[in-house]
Amino acid sequence: MKTFELPDLGEGLQEAEIVTWHVSEGDHVITDQPLVSVETDKAVVEVPAPRSGVITKLFAQEGDRIAVGATLVEFEDGGQEDKGAVVGDLDKNGTDSVIDTQAAATTGRATSGTAKATPQVRAMARKMDIDLALVQPTGPKGVITANDLERAAKALSSSGPAEELRGVRRAMAERMARAHEEVVRATVTEFADITGWEKGTHATARLIVAIGAGCEAEPAINAWYDGAKLEHRLNEGVHLGLAVDSSDGLFVPVIRNAQDLSVEQAEAEVQRFKKEVHDRNVPPKDMRGATISLSNYGSMGGVHSEMVVIPPQVAILGAGRTIEQIILRNGKPEALHLMPLSLTFDHRAVTGGEAIHFLNRVKMELEL
Numbered sequence: 001m002k003t004f005e006l007p008d009l010g011e012g013l014q015e016a017e018i019v020t021w022h023v024s025e026g027d028h029v030i031t032d033q034p035l036v037s038v039e040t041d042k043a044v045v046e047v048p049a050p051r052s053g054v055i056t057k058l059f060a061q062e063g064d065r066i067a068v069g070a071t072l073v074e075f076e077d078g079g080q081e082d083k084g085a086v087v088g089d090l091d092k093n094g095t096d097s098v099i100d101t102q103a104a105a106t107t108g109r110a111t112s113g114t115a116k117a118t119p120q121v122r123a124m125a126r127k128m129d130i131d132l133a134l135v136q137p138t139g140p141k142g143v144i145t146a147n148d149l150e151r152a153a154k155a156l157s158s159s160g161p162a163e164e165l166r167g168v169r170r171a172m173a174e175r176m177a178r179a180h181e182e183v184v185r186a187t188v189t190e191f192a193d194i195t196g197w198e199k200g201t202h203a204t205a206r207l208i209v210a211i212g213a214g215c216e217a218e219p220a221i222n223a224w225y226d227g228a229k230l231e232h233r234l235n236e237g238v239h240l241g242l243a244v245d246s247s248d249g250l251f252v253p254v255i256r257n258a259q260d261l262s263v264e265q266a267e268a269e270v271q272r273f274k275k276e277v278h279d280r281n282v283p284p285k286d287m288r289g290a291t292i293s294l295s296n297y298g299s300m301g302g303v304h305s306e307m308v309v310i311p312p313q314v315a316i317l318g319a320g321r322t323i324e325q326i327i328l329r330n331g332k333p334e335a336l337h338l339m340p341l342s343l344t345f346d347h348r349a350v351t352g353g354e355a356i357h358f359l360n361r362v363k364m365e366l367e368l
Contacts, residue, residue: 002075004050006038006068015067016045018060023073027055032123036072053077117144124149130156168249179308182227186347187306188355191338192366194322203339204242204296205267207319210365211294212238212259214317218358222291224312225349232349233312241290241313242270244277245300251277252310254290298322298339307344314349317362318342339366 009016016038023029023036035049053075060066115132117125121144125132128149135152137144165173197206215222215238224233238259241252253273258266276282293316295307303320310316320340326333341362345355 001056002051002053002077003071004035004073004075006066006070006072007047008068009038009045015065017065018062021058021062023049023055023058025055025058029053029055032126034122047072051075115144116142121146121149128153168246168251172249175310176308179310182311183309184347185306185309185344186352186355187304187342187344188352188359189304189343190341190359190363192341192363193336194339194366195335195337196367197337202263202267202270203298203319203322204270204294205263206366207294207296207317207362208240208242208255208258208266208270209261209263210362211240211292211317212261213365214358214362215292216259217361218354220350220354221315221345221358223314223349224291225314225346226312227348235291237291239289239291241293241310242273243293243295243297244274246277248280251282251287252290252293253277253282253286254288292316295319303340304342305344307342309344309346311346313346315343315345315355315358317359318344 019037019039021036022034029049030052032048034046036047038045055073056076057074059071130152135144135148138148139145219234222235222238237257240255240258244251255269296319298319298321305318307316307318322337322339325338326335343355343359
């Protein structure tokens with residue numbers, strides 16, 4: 001007789017709860033066949049059989065919590081010959097009985113363990129290096145078949161080889177991932193009535209000036225926050241990071257002292273940076289030190305958005321596509337041009353009241 005203990009599941013976890021047994025006492029199993037699904041405080045994990053043999057005893061029941069290193073099952077060598085065949089009886093339709101690990105879906109995360117497939121199909125997927133969570137099932141009751149795997153393999157091969165991210169796109173991916181892990185995001189939205197703007201008004205320049213006014217009214221938005229030290233620092237100058245999209249990725253050059261700029265000066269800065277981004281010659285010093293950011297994505301589309309705040313900044317303002325809307329004013333219908341505004345902020349450092357105060361001041365400046 002040989003025993004198998006609950007293995008170390010990583011991340012310092014000391015115990016797990018039995019969610020579903022995929023085998024019973026007396027069953028013959030083969031190596032890597034799904035044995036049991038266990039749940040930790042991180043996820044539901046499928047534990048495979050470490051060897052082939054006959055299960056003589058299960059040492060825990062579903063719902064039990066067991067420690068890492070505690071005995072899970074007892075094996076007896078022998079029984080059916082292990083040829084890597086499908087384990088399970090054939091039903092009257094000739095289909096393989098399926099090991100269903102649907103309980104793993106309670107994690108809310110796509111993993112191979114959430115798929116329905118026979119051990120043979122799982123083995124094929126491992127050899128083909130295909131994640132079953134990405135395969136569209138066509139079998140009865142959502143079962144993944146061998147044909148499904150073949151179809152997925154063809155789709156993957158036709159998508160071209162994987163390419164490692166480099167340069168601006170790699171830096172962007174790393175920066176966004178860190179921001180997502182660290183910042184506690186919240187978003188408030190509003191509309192600014194820009195019906196009175198003259199034709200040809202430069203929207204981004206008006207937004208830059210409005211942000212300067214908003215930061216003067218609510219300094220808490222123009223700040224840096226250190227989450228590790230729990231330190232909050234107000235900035236005197238409004239140094240605005242302007243998101244500029246390009247084929248090589250996202251550039252965010254910094255417009256210094258936006259609170260002192262006129263609309264004409266702000267427009268000149270925008271045009272200068274757009275040209276430098278296009279020519280790929282933005283000076284490194286002009287890519288550092290932003291205290292707040294602006295994304296005027298409305299020229300491409302979209303109304304409201306929850307954006308990514310890049311630490312140590314605590315806020316980013318987004319402007320969406322201008323829309324026309326009929327509203328009642330003094331009991332009479334009136335057609336307005338409305339600019340959607342979205343302020344995403346780090347709720348660790350900024351209160352909802354501070355965010356709304358800032359946004360209201362920006363709205364007021366745009367409506368002048």
